[in-house]
Amino acid sequence: MKSLVIVAHGSKREHSNNEVSQLMTQLKEDMNDEYPIILSSFLEFASPSIPEAINLCLQQGATSIKVLPYFLSAGKHVHEDIPQQAKIAVSPHNNVHLEILPHLGSSTKMIELMRGAISGH
Amino acid sequence: MKSLVIVAHGSKREHSNNEVSQLMTQLKEDMNDEYPIILSSFLEFASPSIPEAINLCLQQGATSIKVLPYFLSAGKHVHEDIPQQAKIAVSPHNNVHLEILPHLGSSTKMIELMRGAISGH
Numbered sequence: 018m019k020s021l022v023i024v025a026h027g028s029k030r031e032h033s034n035n036e037v038s039q040l041m042t043q044l045k046e047d048m049n050d051e052y053p054i055i056l057s058s059f060l061e062f063a064s065p066s067i068p069e070a071i072n073l074c075l076q077q078g079a080t081s082i083k084v085l086p087y088f089l090s091a092g093k094h095v096h097e098d099i100p101q102q103a104k105i106a107v108s109p110h111n112n113v114h115l116e117i118l119p120h121l122g123s124s125t126k127m128i129e130l131m132r133g134a135i136s137g138h
Numbered sequence: 139m140k141s142l143v144i145v146a147h148g149s150k151r152e153h154s155n156n157e158v159s160q161l162m163t164q165l166k167e168d169m170n171d172e173y174p175i176i177l178s179s180f181l182e183f184a185s186p187s188i189p190e191a192i193n194l195c196l197q198q199g200a201t202s203i204k205v206l207p208y209f210l211s212a213g214k215h216v217h218e219d220i221p222q223q224a225k226i227a228v229s230p231h232n233n234v235h236l237e238i239l240p241h242l243g244s245s246t247k248m249i250e251l252m253r254g255a256i257s258g259h
Contacts, residue, residue, distance in 0.1 A: 026211065090157055
């Protein structure tokens with residue numbers, strides 16, 4: 018079973034973490050057929066953590082886990098923290114395929130999103 | 139003259155800040171007709187700062203300054219730091235119109251970007 022874990026930074030502000038939850042709701046509506054398990058996770062200030070989210074996927078029978086870093090820039094979190102935490106959490110399960118996707122900011126469509134945000138549509 | 143200041147968080151990793159610079163280059167190609175002045179700025183770890191970027195706009199004759207927070211989530215940086223720093227920098231110039239745009243993560247097209255990032259196109 019295919020699963021998807023979105024990793025956001027997390028904030029001390031609940032409102033900010035709720036933004037991620039709202040996106041998750043939309044994403045589930047769109048992609049639950051392809052990915053029966055879709056979870057959000059947070060590096061800091063909110064739960065579940067990356068290992069907790071991955072364990073939830075495994076408990077629900079995930080055989081593949083895609084991790085999308087919900088980050089604009091590839092700093093230490095994207096290059097080190099996220100892959101390390103994900104690999105450690107999956108490592109006891111040899112039969113589970115883990116893929117760390119490129120961080121969101123590297124999307125080729127980012128420039129379109131920025132143009133839209135600037136022009137207000 | 140219309141100007142645009144993109145505010146990124148900034149990273150200790152030069153590569154991460156260069157990602158922002160590359161987006162700026164693309165954005166200038168696309169939007170320089172409408173915004174003759176387009177600058178990036180950083181909250182931390184890189185320059186110019188927000189006040190420095192705004193002063194550069196003013197020196198080049200900007201009469202309106204749009205600020206786009208290049209952030210996915212609206213935490214303290216988006217709610218407090220960015221508007222405060224921008225307002226203080228513009229405040230001595232009564233004739234300059236300042237607009238703080240909604241942060242990038244609130245874009246209605248974000249969900250499309252995420253779908254694309256997950257599907258690899």
